[in-house]
Amino acid sequence: MKSKNILLDIDLRSQSEIDKNIDRLKGVKGMAYASISLLSIFEDQIKDLSKADFSKIPKSLGEFYIMVLHYCQEGFREVFKLIGSREEAAILFHCSVGKDRTGLIAALLLNLVGVSDKVIVEDYAYSGENIGPVIKKYENMNEEYLKPFLVAGPEAMETFLSELNRTYGNSEGFLKHLGLSNKVIQNIQGTFV
Numbered sequence: 001m002k003s004k005n006i007l008l009d010i011d012l013r014s015q016s017e018i019d020k021n022i023d024r025l026k027g028v029k030g031m032a033y034a035s036i037s038l039l040s041i042f043e044d045q046i047k048d049l050s051k052a053d054f055s056k057i058p059k060s061l062g063e064f065y066i067m068v069l070h071y072c073q074e075g076f077r078e079v080f081k082l083i084g085s086r087e088e089a090a091i092l093f094h095c096s097v098g099k100d101r102t103g104l105i106a107a108l109l110l111n112l113v114g115v116s117d118k119v120i121v122e123d124y125a126y127s128g129e130n131i132g133p134v135i136k137k138y139e140n141m142n143e144e145y146l147k148p149f150l151v152a153g154p155e156a157m158e159t160f161l162s163e164l165n166r167t168y169g170n171s172e173g174f175l176k177h178l179g180l181s182n183k184v185i186q187n188i189q190g191t192f193v
Contacts, residue, residue: 006090006091006092007030007031007086007091008032008033008086008091008092009023009025009026009028009031009032009034009093009094010034010036010079010082010091010094011026011033011034011035011036011094011095012037012038012075012079012093012094012095012101012102012105013035013094013095013096013101014037014039014040015037017095017096018035021096025092034082036075036078036079036082037075038075038079038104039072039101040074040075041071041072060155060156060159061151061153061156061159062155062157062158062159062160063159064100064149065104065156065159065160065163066160066163068100068104069104069160069164069167069174070167073177073178076105076108076174076178077179077180079093079105080108080175080178080180080184081180081184083109083188084183084185084187084188085184085187086191087187087190087191093105093106097131098127099124099127099128099131099152103124103127103152103157104160106123107120107124107157107160107161108171108174109171109188109192110123111161111164111170111171112170112171112175112185112188112189113189113192117165120157120161121157121158121161124152124156124157125152125153125154125157126152127152128151128152128153131150131151131152172185175188
């Protein structure tokens with residue numbers, strides 16, 4: 001990873017997920033590691049999906065993404081503040097699967113640097129082509145409620161971006177709402193363009 005100039009690893013998983021599957025890059029000499037549980041307010045509910053009360057969850061992935069946008073703002077603030085504090089290196093950010101938490105951070109970054117919503121949705125939907133092994137992992141669970149959450153269909157990201165744009169104008173407006181300074185936002189934009 002150092003040969004790619006990746007000097008920061010941002011792990012978006014919960015502590016229980018990290019405990020089950022340690023980040024292999026944690027402790028790599030010369031690489032900083034940051035654990036920021038993006039979904040920390042939902043951690044108790046998602047700790048053991050086999051015991052979850054699915055009647056209390058949103059009916060679609062897009063609705064869940066809207067909840068994340070509005071209720072996980074502290075996690076978003078931490079992630080973007082950290083990204084905005086770095087100038088010299090590429091950053092790796094990830095979760096367990098790479099479509100939800102990682103997908104939302106990627107969408108916000110892409111939107112921040114002017115990528116069209118159409119391209120962001122296409123990029124997100126591409127993740128769905130590689131999600132088969134993850135679905136198998138949850139086959140014995142309540143499929144009626146889980147199935148919509150195990151795909152990366154374009155409508156979920158379209159719903160997220162629509163809410164982002166309606167409520168905050170765009171990613172820049174969202175980051176300003178989170179209290180990030182113009183300098184931090186411009187640093188992120190300058191790093192990614």
